[in-house]
Amino acid sequence: MDVARVCSDLVKIKSENPPGDTREAAEYIALLLDSMGIRSDITEGTPGHCNVISREQNRTLMLSGHIDVVPAMEEGWDIPPYAGVIDDTYVHGRGSTDMKGGCAAVLTAVERAISEFGEVPVSLAFVCDEEGGGRSGTRYLIEKQLIHPCDVLIAEPTPAFAPSVGQKGICRFEVEFTGTPGHSSLFPIVGDSAIMQAFSFMKLMDELHNRVYPQSEQLEQLIDHSISISDVGGGQNLAPIFRQIMYNPGLISGGERVNIVAQKCLLTMDMRLPWGCDCETILAEICRSVPKSAKVTPITRANASLTDPESFLVQSTCDAISSVYDVSSKPMVQWAASDARALRKAGFRAIEYGPGELSCLHGLNERVRIDQLRFVEEIYFRLIDTYRKRYGL
Incomplete structure (x- = not known):
């Protein structure tokens, strides 16, 4: 052959x-x-x-x-x-x-x-x-x-x-945000927008991303070699990709009409976890940080x-x-x-x-x-x- x-x-x-x-x-x-x-x-x-x-x-x-x-x-x-x-x-x-x-x-x-x-x-x-x-x-x-x-x-x-x-590990999950609808002419004084809840959630994701997870000496050597031979990123510093949480809000849908304060918003997140970062621990932190009305549903979990x-x-x-x-x-x-x-x-x-x-x-x-x-x-x-x-x- x-x-x-x-x-x-x-x-x-x-x-x-x-x-x-x-x-x-x-x-x-x-x-x-x-x-x-x-x-x-x-x-x-x-x-x-x-x-x-x-x-x-x-x-x-x-x-x-x-x-x-x-x-x-x-x-x-x-x-x-x-x-x-x-x-x-x-x-x-x-x-x-x-x-x-x-x-x-x-x-x-x-x-x-x-x-x-x-x-x-x-x-x-x-x-x-x-x-x-x-x-x-x-x-x-x-x-x-x-x-x-x-x-x-x-x-x-x-x-x-x-x-x-x-x-790296992978953690995919959905967050369904629930707000309080109202007339758009009164927002943000009146009403609680599910879309704005999702927007605020992005601040938490930035905080998680900025954490640096130290690696063992063996992994540090593997990471340094991996960076040296990788041709992605267009000249960007690739070190954070290996040592930090990377995240992508890949899908988002929300709102009912342009003149209604959004009652629902659904966000699907893709996170990639470095060595030493536990998926269940991160999910628990996310669940504690979202509004009580929000529902977090895990899709894929692997360290x-x-x-x-x-x-x-x-x-x-x-x-x-x-x-x-x-x-x-x-x-x-x-x-x-x-x-x-x-x-x-x-x-x-x-x-x-x-x-x-x-x-x-x-x-x-x-x-x-x-x-x-x-x-x-x-x-x-x-x-x-x-x-x-x-x-x-």
Whole structure:
């Protein structure tokens, strides 16, 4: 199999989330696995939300990737997002970076390993719903005990020379503010606006954001390295992203009419929590700080997580990267969240490493370099060989 062709084939299979129907992509992968002699099962977390897992799951290493993608409109793209065009340098299209390129590299690396070594100490999981929080994907597989704790590499796009060993926590919640309606001509003397309550709530979020959480010496070193290799932020100081709470009031709706003091306002908040910041403690503080009439409803709660940088999984991955790229690879941590948090909570040692153009992640003209796909395939192949030599089956 050619990694660029497999990536292109996967891109051509539309698996946007929402709605999250991944059946066609799952069936394509199952056929490839069958051609390698790997027995697999397709499981549905909810109808149409399909995962593919190898039937033999008692292995020391699991390779995993998600096959759902964020939606794409054709407007603004130089090449239609689901054409899967391959040119001399790139595979183009939605999901090529996030993360059908990584899935393709897993499949071709496993095929190579089987051709060279026979049976290998690897289980596989290609999941749906990562872009929607994993309820029908990784979390479903964990809850149903269809996958079992082991070392796991998730083929998420990362910088070329650095596997990710940790992610910040995530706390999403809704706040419904309730005010006292009245005639707009009398406000603010008469009436209590739910919209203004939401506005005042933003001051609390600023206070939470301004707190700096000190990290251990090990985490400080990981953070400093992560900052040094990150190319986001347009030259901004990235240190607060790793050491402080970041927040985004992503959705807000409120009011009944322009001439009525607002009785209701609903705010949905996304917070990213640094290591040492406990989600439940922060939520309790928020509940104490909002007006008594307000209702706080948690949606997603997970503390920051970390896989030991000195573990065999991390060191073996760094060694493979170093040998392929002729660099000194060191692990990093990320500010975003992924399926890794659910896996770590369930007892897996999870890291992320995969191909991709991070600058176009979730954006227009998403693409992945073909040479990077081949480099990552080689890295996965060497990692499989390392586990084969150490653990066998």
